[in-house]
Ligand SMILES: Nc1nc2c(ncn2[C@@H]2O[C@H](COP(=O)(O)OP(=O)(O)OP(=O)(O)O)[C@@H](O)[C@H]2O)c(=O)[nH]1
């Protein structure tokens with residue numbers, strides 16, 4: 312972290328020396344329980360654990376009688392009043408820190424390059440040390456391949472880069488600069504097809520976005536940032552506090568709702584998440600909202616019972632709108648490294664992921680993993696997060712990312 316440009320961190324964290332990891336408590340009232348976003352999600356009480364058998368997705372909406380009973384039971388449970396955005400003021404608004412959205416902002420590329428500096432420094436530093444005035448020989452290419460694989464780019468991309476160099480430059484003098492250019496070109500080639508914007512279909516009213524991912528991967532923060540972006544485009548956005556396991560998680564989303572003027576549908580902690588999702592979709596439809604974004608509890612992809620619960624949430628949403636969710640976004644923490652590949656695979660199988668958001672690209676040396684994910688799964692990457700502030704989410708562009716990770720200025 313010490314290799315950051317001070318301006319970047321000063322803007323992000325308000326000081327010269329970044330504290331890692333940056334914590335969200337300034338957004339919370341002092342007397343409220345402080346949410347620990349990276350704490351493991353508690354296992355729900357046995358009566359909240361959904362039925363164990365996995366249901367493949369996508370599929371026709373389920374219509375078994377016991378399921379309908381379940382929904383009716385949920386619908387009968389008390390729900391907090393919804394229409395008035397001020398309903399979620401168990402919080403003292405004076406304790407909510409303003410989001411510095413209107414601060415003068417650096418250009419996006421500068422911020423991206425600052426964010427990816429650790430990834431690019433590691434990568435280009437290693438490349439430079441391999442290629443200090445050397446003729447390109449087999450040993451050098453092997454060394455380079457190792458460096459690229461260690462940077463999480465994936466074996467295929469590492470091999471593609473070394474193959475290009477072998478073909479074009481073998482036995483000739485090659486500089487680190489030359490290699491970086493080949494690296495940037497290859498990374499852009501891989502990322503180009505997946506850099507696709509999140510398209511909100513206006514025919515879907517509401518357009519329902521389900522946010523999923525492992526604990527602490529940035530779901531709730533990304534929802535807040537998205538609500539801000541979409542609201543600024545004139546869309547009427549509603550949020551649903553589908554992480555019903557923790558009171559602090561509900562409160563965290565309510566704060567984002569206050570910041571972004573988006574009403575938040577919530578139920579008391581401990582309520583069934585699929586019942587909440589049912590209420591939220593019904594309410595958003597009734598109010599003619601443009602967009603509903605549903606938060607979910609963090610869950611590790613290898614926790615089968617929690618993945619079952621996620622499938623149940625999706626089935627319940629389909630009860631109200633068989634075409635929903637219209638986007639199922641998986642947030643990936645860039646600092647996770649190789650495990651992100653497993654997350655994409657399992658969440659994709661169980662929940663039908665339609666797009667990715669990679670968060671925390673600021674301050675990680677493992678940004679290269681996005682390249683490996685893109686090559687393996689070809690899923691759209693809609694946004695990347697480079698900080699905790701509301702403005703630190705940007706549409707993903709392949710050329711910028713490639714240039715930044717290759718150490719371009
Ligand atoms: N530096 C940085 N921090 C981020 C980014 N996105 C989220 N965070 C921080 O990461 C932490 C976890 O974010 P949350 O949004 O609470 O994550 P979550 O997936 O909702 O977590 P759970 O609900 O516990 O599963 C918070 O401190 C966020 O401020 C990002 O792009 N960069």
Ligand SMILES: [Mg+2]
Pocket residue numbers: 348530531532554560606607609
């Ligand atoms: Mg959360």
